[in-house]
Amino acid sequence: MTMLTYAQALNAALREEMQADTRVFLMGEDIGHHGGIFRVTQGLIDIFGAARVRDTPISEAGFVGMGIGAALAGMRPVVELLFMDFALVAADQIVNQAAKLRYMAGGTVSVPLVIRAQQGGGRGNGAQHSQSFESWFAQVPGLITLAPATPADAKGLLKSAIRAGNPVVFVEHKLLYNTKGEVPDGEYLTPIGKAEVKRIGRDVTIVSYSRTLLSALEAAELLAQNGIEAEVIDLRTIEPLDMVTILESIKSTARLLVVHESHANCGLGAEIIARVYEQLPNALVAPARRLGAKHVPIPVAEALEHSVLPQTADIVAAVEAMFD
Amino acid sequence: MTMLTYAQALNAALREEMQADTRVFLMGEDIGHHGGIFRVTQGLIDIFGAARVRDTPISEAGFVGMGIGAALAGMRPVVELLFMDFALVAADQIVNQAAKLRYMAGGTVSVPLVIRAQQGGGRGNGAQHSQSFESWFAQVPGLITLAPATPADAKGLLKSAIRAGNPVVFVEHKLLYNTKGEVPDGEYLTPIGKAEVKRIGRDVTIVSYSRTLLSALEAAELLAQNGIEAEVIDLRTIEPLDMVTILESIKSTARLLVVHESHANCGLGAEIIARVYEQLPNALVAPARRLGAKHVPIPVAEALEHSVLPQTADIVAAVEAMFD
Amino acid sequence: MPLSPDRLPDAYRQMLVIRKFEEAIRSLYQQGKIRGSFHPCVGQEATAVGGCWAVRTDDYLTCTYRGHGQALAKGLSVRAAMAEMLGKATGCSKGKGGSMHFTDPSVGLLGANAIVAGGLPHAAGAALAAQLEKSDRVALAFFGEGAVNQGVFFETLNLAAIWKLPVIFICENNRYSEMTPSHATTATVETYKRGGSFGIPASIVDGNDVEAMYQAVEAAVSRARDGGGPSYLEAATYRLWGHMMGDPEIYRTKEEVARAREVEPIVRLSRRLKQLGHSEDDLARLESEAATIIADAQQFAEDSPVPDPADALTDVFA
Amino acid sequence: MPLSPDRLPDAYRQMLVIRKFEEAIRSLYQQGKIRGSFHPCVGQEATAVGGCWAVRTDDYLTCTYRGHGQALAKGLSVRAAMAEMLGKATGCSKGKGGSMHFTDPSVGLLGANAIVAGGLPHAAGAALAAQLEKSDRVALAFFGEGAVNQGVFFETLNLAAIWKLPVIFICENNRYSEMTPSHATTATVETYKRGGSFGIPASIVDGNDVEAMYQAVEAAVSRARDGGGPSYLEAATYRLWGHMMGDPEIYRTKEEVARAREVEPIVRLSRRLKQLGHSEDDLARLESEAATIIADAQQFAEDSPVPDPADALTDVFA
Numbered sequence A, B: 001m002t003m004l005t006y007a008q009a010l011n012a013a014l015r016e017e018m019q020a021d022t023r024v025f026l027m028g029e030d031i032g033h034h035g036g037i038f039r040v041t042q043g044l045i046d047i048f049g050a051a052r053v054r055d056t057p058i059s060e061a062g063f064v065g066m067g068i069g070a071a072l073a074g075m076r077p078v079v080e081l082l083f084m085d086f087a088l089v090a091a092d093q094i095v096n097q098a099a100k101l102r103y104m105a106g107g108t109v110s111v112p113l114v115i116r117a118q119q120g121g122g123r124g125n126g127a128q129h130s131q132s133f134e135s136w137f138a139q140v141p142g143l144i145t146l147a148p149a150t151p152a153d154a155k156g157l158l159k160s161a162i163r164a165g166n167p168v169v170f171v172e173h174k175l176l177y178n179t180k181g182e183v184p185d186g187e188y189l190t191p192i193g194k195a196e197v198k199r200i201g202r203d204v205t206i207v208s209y210s211r212t213l214l215s216a217l218e219a220a221e222l223l224a225q226n227g228i229e230a231e232v233i234d235l236r237t238i239e240p241l242d243m244v245t246i247l248e249s250i251k252s253t254a255r256l257l258v259v260h261e262s263h264a265n266c267g268l269g270a271e272i273i274a275r276v277y278e279q280l281p282n283a284l285v286a287p288a289r290r291l292g293a294k295h296v297p298i299p300v301a302e303a304l305e306h307s308v309l310p311q312t313a314d315i316v317a318a319v320e321a322m323f324d
Numbered sequence C, D: 001m002p003l004s005p006d007r008l009p010d011a012y013r014q015m016l017v018i019r020k021f022e023e024a025i026r027s028l029y030q031q032g033k034i035r036g037s038f039h040p041c042v043g044q045e046a047t048a049v050g051g052c053w054a055v056r057t058d059d060y061l062t063c064t065y066r067g068h069g070q071a072l073a074k075g076l077s078v079r080a081a082m083a084e085m086l087g088k089a090t091g092c093s094k095g096k097g098g099s100m101h102f103t104d105p106s107v108g109l110l111g112a113n114a115i116v117a118g119g120l121p122h123a124a125g126a127a128l129a130a131q132l133e134k135s136d137r138v139a140l141a142f143f144g145e146g147a148v149n150q151g152v153f154f155e156t157l158n159l160a161a162i163w164k165l166p167v168i169f170i171c172e173n174n175r176y177s178e179m180t181p182s183h184a185t186t187a188t189v190e191t192y193k194r195g196g197s198f199g200i201p202a203s204i205v206d207g208n209d210v211e212a213m214y215q216a217v218e219a220a221v222s223r224a225r226d227g228g229g230p231s232y233l234e235a236a237t238y239r240l241w242g243h244m245m246g247d248p249e250i251y252r253t254k255e256e257v258a259r260a261r262e263v264e265p266i267v268r269l270s271r272r273l274k275q276l277g278h279s280e281d282d283l284a285r286l287e288s289e290a291a292t293i294i295a296d297a298q299q300f301a302e303d304s305p306v307p308d309p310a311d312a313l314t315d316v317f318a
């Protein structure tokens, strides 16, 4: 175990996988000599050279597409988008190409490509630099979508993603990079498709992931002071969704709140709630709820952004309302 | 009233709005001299000339972006994407730009732009030409999304869209163009944000729109033969969602099935179900269900495509299961 | 290096196989046995054969929905291609991909693409893989002249240029993008000049002359294998049939098409073969051999089973 | 038509207002009063003033997150801009847009954009509107040299060329894209050649010389007003500060920056004004006038109220 930041954990995962497998290489803007705007690729160019740590032009569609081509040819590219918002200029390559090529080829090719990017709000970066797209990618068959919340899972899931042999959208969060945590040294893999119970509680199940997981855990402590014991589940994998862990939990808590930063409308919260009522229609004693960003673009001014994104206090309030 | 095909009704809407408002003009591939691959713009270039009916290069990001710019400058552009799948190469302009510019400007500009495209499967056009994106656009604040199922609403909603003064994604369906129906002549507007009850029934509410509405109505007839009277609601507007009409209906039917062609995962069905349990937790006597495309890309071979897309028989089965 | 004259009869047979493949598809389509899209490459057989014969089986290829010719010339099984058109389980994509997505990695075919210009970065990426692995493989990217107005086309050319990738961009300029003449939508009709604007060696070649095509691609390929980086070739050709089935072709005159038929690649090559002393009988024999290959493939495809609906859920992930 | 010498003092004051605006933002940022992004345009004031003064208030402008200078030069209220930086309700976007999205249609500013090249088609579209309305308005599109590798840049140039739109593409080549020198990512460092490859009149101009900048843009603008179509101008300049706050600037030497300071636009214009006989006092007076404007704006911004959280839900739709 070593105490690492989320960014350092990602860096360790990249370094270990590049050491272990020469097919792994990186492409992205400012990831080489500069080491990445968020320092995730820091020092990698010194170890692996500019051929495997490639600074790209501002051509996301082009270099994501080249990642696909290299993957088709047997490599294991990891491409970085500076902000997840820029997935939109590469959307055709991600959704029409990476996600579909294997299927359209009847399984004769595969696309072992990892697309990394940080997303989310909270820093006042504005509507074009603060979006959360995991609920969009969850709509796209052929994509695996991961969203670690802790340094340990950041490392464990990124290593799993690189070995997955399939297109993976790897969702990081700009506010998590400097968060610290114990990270297992060396070979450590977090399984894809497996959620984790981060806090045990009997009264309500709070499902979250990425940045809002931390708010959920904070809220759980506050709720405990009012005698409400929340069970907090870290989804970690967005798609494929681990319903087993969720259903197990609500069997005992009988209450469910899903919290995420992507907009509520057609978001993962709605999906989980729909599945819960399909699969365990009578498990809940209070209506399931979800919290997501309000249905407006993400504003810059603190008071505005704060009111648009789900806050710890909103989680507490939503849970308490289940007990009225 | 005149009997028109869905394509002819769209053509009438464009013609009438271009006649009434010189700010309205069209851009798209093969929409001019050829009259559009699906004949929607047929003859318009002869009436309005090549300046207002503009054949574009294969540059969706470019001409959607130019539609945004022209709209910012006071025009009322209507741009056509040949297939909704191509929205992905213009995704930045639609999601990062059209949907957000007004908000990011504090309301000082507006983007009265209509983006038309046909979508959906059923013709064996393959995974890159058969997608349904309305559930994706519903995730994006700042977009109005419409999806008419009948020739009358095709005309009435397109006229409303052009006058909406805001970015509208106008969803057509490749299998609807040749369907016929009575269309009111001249000035006829279908209100945005208003669903319509297409069939009255006491036993179950089936919510759908676009192509699958026809399957829902078919299924309702079959169910009636088994004594199940389905109420069928045509959503018409995807966002903003008309929950009032849905909730009114389930108050009397106590059963809900949502049917659409976009993938079920994080789809509009999940959203509607989540809202129903939030807003009327105890209204249903059977768990709400949704049918969407299975979570795989859309295959070509008939047997495969048929099994991936929701069929009339699937609707009948899903409803009957609610009565076991 | 030119295409040696003794391979010309084989090239002729290969071009006829492609032509007859499309003719067979058309009649199957008219019989309602094929659904979905069909974008025939009739008239463009020389770009396919000249281009794909200039590389090895282990070299990479991406092409478009109009790429049946390139796929077959690169080595895709005619049976598997025909079965795919009929949506059969024995198709190269088990009926999942159809006409626009022929794929066969065993012959380097990474996939035909239904998004204009969508396959270009895949070819460049495969070329990058070859460069990183220090193999001498190259990649061919075929696309139509309409693709030169799509953003990712430019992004890919720039990336290939700065990284000196072993990729050859082959633009089949058949003069039309769907129903629109390309000069109406393209500022620089000579698309090879766009290649040149990235410092990529770029030239134009007679795409209806299989020998000229072979020689131009072969030169670009050997430069690429020697580390000389990318090339851009514009192949001047013509689409003899409509953009797709049911195209009314109001955008061109019958005379224009008639003139084009006089210089279409198969007619051209037959003349050339006769000059080289091949008899009418020789040519007839080659043609019947091609016909046999197509008839066999069609029989195979028609006899093949349709896919099991349950298989719709497989092949998403490795 | 050149910028008449008697406007040079005003230009000097305007450039100082821009410079001091950025300096004020930097210190407010360091005091923690500004959150989010800040991409200073220090060193690029001449491209902004020379470019934007060559058009009318009713002409259109799109720029980038680094476009504070252009926005102010086009006429955006300094108070509204400063208040926006501080996230105040009185900001030009009521605190919703922030540093990267200055917008004011009343002065033709259709919006700064935070997506590289994202604003180019908006300028071209506004130019199309002017063409359709038969007005003589033109549109300016400012962007950095890194944008020339983004697909929509090319798509827009091609569309502007084939439709002869009254739009002027102005590339501010400040040599770096974030922390990467642009020659490392761009096949043709002389980006104006890319404009030329679409048949658009394209040239390079000294972007640190406000008079040269004005003259070049003015010539392109009058050609555009006369129906002569688009132009492409590459303005050679230099970013004196980091890409954003906290940029360690490891990608360049202190010497390089020091050399650049000797030829930066404000120093250049002050020399020129002295040649024209303006005294040190004149220049000092202009500078203090600029300082007053900024001080007033900062006071206004600091005194302005923060937005009501409930307002987060407004301004989505018209």
Ligand SMILES: Cc1ncc(C[n+]2csc(CCOP(=O)(O)OP(=O)(O)O)c2C)c(N)n1
Pocket (backbone or CB within 6 Å): B029, B058, B060, B082, B086, B089, C064, C066, C114, C115, C116, C143, C144, C145, C146, C147, C148, C150, C174, C176, C177, C178, C239, C243
């Ligand atoms: C991004 C995108 N836009 C539009 C289309 C629709 N489309 C299919 S083929 C075609 C014309 C392409 O013309 P060209 O590149 O010249 O190729 P050709 O068909 O002539 O071989 C168009 C516009 C598409 N498939 N992809």
Ligand SMILES: Cc1ncc(C[n+]2csc(CCOP(=O)(O)OP(=O)(O)O)c2C)c(N)n1
Pocket (backbone or CB within 6 Å): A029, A058, A060, A082, A086, A089, D066, D114, D115, D116, D143, D144, D145, D146, D147, D148, D150, D174, D176, D177, D178, D239, D243
């Ligand atoms: C599509 C897209 N990709 C990446 C970014 C991140 N980014 C912001 S500024 C920038 C550098 C742009 O460089 P240049 O165009 O030269 O403009 P400058 O910052 O030098 O003014 C990058 C890569 C972005 N905003 N948009």
Ligand SMILES: [Mg+2]
Pocket (backbone or CB within 6 Å): C144, C145, C146, C172, C173, C174, C175, C176, C177, C178
């Ligand atoms: Mg063509």
Ligand SMILES: [Mg+2]
Pocket (backbone or CB within 6 Å): D144, D145, D146, D172, D173, D174, D175, D176, D177, D178
């Ligand atoms: Mg720059």
